[in-house]
Amino acid sequence: MPTVRTKSPEETEALGERMGRAAQAGWVIGLDGxxxxxxxxxxxxFVRGVGCGARAHSPTFALLHEYRGGRWPIFHLDLYRLGSADELHSAGLDACLNPTDAVSVIEWFSRAxxxxxxxxxxxxxxxxxxxEFTREITHDLPGL
Ligand SMILES: Nc1ncnc2c1ncn2[C@@H]1O[C@H](COP(=O)(O)OP(=O)(O)OP(=O)(O)O)[C@@H](O)[C@H]1O
Ligand SMILES: [Mg+2]
Structure with a gap:
């Protein structure tokens, strides 16, 4: 799988922006680490790349943030506090796993x-x- 090293938060954001520009409706992107x-x-x-003006922040306490105004709405989830995959269903968040005309990015996806x-x-x-400033990022989006 493609692996890149970034040397600053800005470089990681730039990678996200590139992937946001390439993102297609229906994508679910699971982030772990x-x-x-x-x-x-x-x-x-990523939010910038999809064209939403908002500045993304961690939804750890809200579980879900939505960003609108870009090519598609973005569902941004953080499953850090999730006990089991069933809780996504109980919380009514199933739609984020099957986003028609939207894309989902899910932090701590391994919880589900x-x-x-x-x-x-x-x-x-x-x-x-x-x-401190170096991150190794492995992904399954060849060409990006
Ligand atoms: N190359 C880099 N890429 C990304 N962040 C970096 C890099 N170098 C340093 N940092 C710093 O690392 C931190 C990354 O924080 P961030 O909130 O994005 O992590 P996270 O994976 O979402 O963590 P959490 O699991 O708590 O949600 C920031 O403080 C950022 O400034
Ligand atoms: Mg986070």
Whole structure:
């Protein structure tokens, strides 16, 4: 899988922006990696790339943020506090797993790993902390 190293938060945002420009309706992008690995930084760029004006921030406490005004609405979820995949259903968030005319980016997607086989348009991105300013980012979006 393609792997890139970024040397600053801005570089990670730029990667997110590139992927946001390429994103197609229906995509679900699962982001994983340790605390502070750069997932939200990536989403900040991604939101710009899709053309939404808003500045993304972590939805850790809200579970879901929506960004509008771009090519598609973006559902930004953070599953850090999720106990099990069933809770997504109870919280009424199923639509975010099957976004027609929207895209979803989901931090800590591994919390809902059991759902992966049912998501045909799922992409995965993994963020690894290398040192204070370096992150290794592995993704399944060849050409980006
Ligand atoms: N190359 C880099 N890419 C991204 N962030 C970087 C990089 N170098 C340093 N940072 C810093 O690392 C932190 C990344 O935080 P961010 O909130 O994006 O992580 P996260 O993966 O979303 O964490 P959490 O799991 O807590 O949501 C920021 O403080 C950012 O400034
Ligand atoms: Mg985050």
């Amino acid at each position: 340790d605390l502070g690995a750069g997932k939200t930084a990536f989403v900040r760029g 790993d059991s759902l992966a086989p049912f998501l045909p348009s799922l992409h995965r991105i993994h963020f690894r902390w290398i040192d």
